[in-house]
Amino acid sequence: MTVTRIELLSQFVGQTVTLRGWVYDRTSKGKLHFLLMRDGSGIAQCVIFKGNVGEDVFQAFAAAGQESSIELVGTVKADARAPGGFEIDVQSGRVLQSAQNYPITPKEHGIEYLMEHRHLWLRSKKPWATMRVRHAVIMAIRNFFDERGFTCMDAPIFTPNACEGTSTLFEVPYFEQTAYLTQSGQLYAEAAAMALGRVYTFGPTFRAEKSKTRRHLTEFWMIEPEMAFATLDDVMTLAEDMLSSVVAHVLKTRRAELAVLERDVSKLEKIVTPFPRITYEEASRILLDHPDIKGTELAFKPGEDFGAPHETIISNLYDRPVMVHRYPAAIKAFYMKRDPADPTKCLSVDVLGSEGVGEIIGGSQREDDLALLLERIRHEKLPEEAFQWYLDLRRFGSVPHGGFGLGLERTVAWICGIEHVREAIPFPRTIYRLTP
RNA sequence: UCCCCGGUAGCUCAAUGGUAGAGCACCCGGCUGUUAACCGGGUUGUUGUAGGUUCGAGCCCUACCCGGGGAGCCA
Structure with missing residues (x-):
């Protein structure tokens, strides 16, 4: 299995790859997670269908808060709906450490708070x-x-x-x-x-x-x-x-x-x-x-x-x-x-x-x-x-x-x-x- | 060192000297195309610290602590 980085995804369209990184953000819709994953080189949208990964993995990702460390295996697809133009159709994955209550949310913060963190x-x-x-x-x-x-x-x-x-x-x-x-x-x-x-x-x-x-x-x-x-x-x-x-x-x-x-x-x-x-x-x-x-x-x-x-x-x-x-x-x-x-x-x-x-x-x-x-x-x-x-x-x-x-x-x-x-x-x- | 501004829920902020609130986050439920998702329900407080004025202080006064913006100095 090819382990790669998000900045190189365009070279792997149609292939199955492994990505390692962190949960940047997630929005869920019933039996579907849209997971924004970052790995230091960029951010990629990863789509997790309950039917593809099974109940246990789906639940693990449902419970994984922002900045949880994760590993995913999936197929790289070009999709105009995804930020960046590429997304991962996830076949399997695991949560390495499930983080809760990450202090910096995608919402606004003051400079003092940000500098403290x-x-x-x-x-x-x-x-x-x-x-x-x-x-x-x-x-x-x-x-x-x-x-x-x-x-x-x-x-x-x-x-x-x-x-x-x-x-x-x-x-x-x-x-x-x-x-x-x-x-x-x-x-x-x-x-x-x-x-x-x-x-x-x-x-x-x-x-x-x-x-x-x-x-x-x-x-x-x-x-x-x-x-x-x-x-x-x-x-x-x-x-x-x-x-x-x-x-x-x-x-x-x-x-x-x-x-x-x-x-x-x-x-x-x-x-x-x-x-x-x-x-x-x-x-x-x-x-x-x-x-x-x-x-x-x-x-x-x-x-x-x-x-x-x-x-x-x-x-x-x-x-x-x-x-x-x-x-x-x-x-x-x-x-x-x-x-x-x-x-x-x-x-x-x-x-x-x-x-x-x-x-x-x-x-x-x-x-x-x-x-x-x-x-x-x-x-x-x-x-x-x-x-x-x-x-x-x-x-x-x-x-x-x-x-x-x-x-x-x-x-x-x-x-x-x-x-x-x-x-x-x-x-x-x-x-x-x-x-x- | 000097001048100005601020400190209220985890975060961002509101509250005429008279019952401390909202949005977000978080928790529970729903949803197979989200983009700051959405819908329903729920939890959240030593108002920076200490003193003072007052029948009553988040609000007024004093001191201190912490931070932000600017000056000077320079990259």
């Missing part, structure tokens, strides 16, 4: 589709870098100090010392780039900021490519190539999942290179004159960083991600290289996702001059001793280099059209959620 909620259609897209995004990113000669070199998660010296970090005991959970692998990626040329890190990142917005998690996954012999333009080109390539891969391989998510794919089909590039100054002028915020509390103040409403205004001007570059050096990290054409600016770029989702990438060309970098570290009052190894990268064969950090959950949420990043990761960690 995240370990079960993952079985529902929307999380299922989101996780399948997340996987496709991960694979697309890894393939993209692999094809371009990048080596994956992951950074440590325990670190001795703040990478950028700004965010609040999680402290953990580390034998006789205190360690911090990494907030960025970038400085390590720079060291790796000097060794391997083109590298990327792909790992978890931690921020102890008490953020409470749809864009923040305390634990999230970040991809940080770093290239030796690269300028800001090279960094921007890499970013747009990567994002467009990832979106194309998802469109090619995850159409069904995007349909479950009710995503407007025409919006995604517009994500092709080149992406618009505007300077911070140009963006500032747009914001200063924008009628929605001019003269309000949200009014943009020149020289300051963009707030969430500002990012939304800028990103809504375009049908694809927009790259805002050359921010004021004063509001950006110490390691970003100054713009030779205007030393008050730095060679940085933020990529704002389309449809108003905000920043999904932050990157820059790095300061490669030892003296200037040291001056920045002292000016920011960072612990100079802790940065000696980083300064070594400028003492021994310094070259122009740069890279960026991509937030995986923000990218997945953007592609899926999901409002909140907590739904773009299997088990989200937020300020008020450490369980399940």
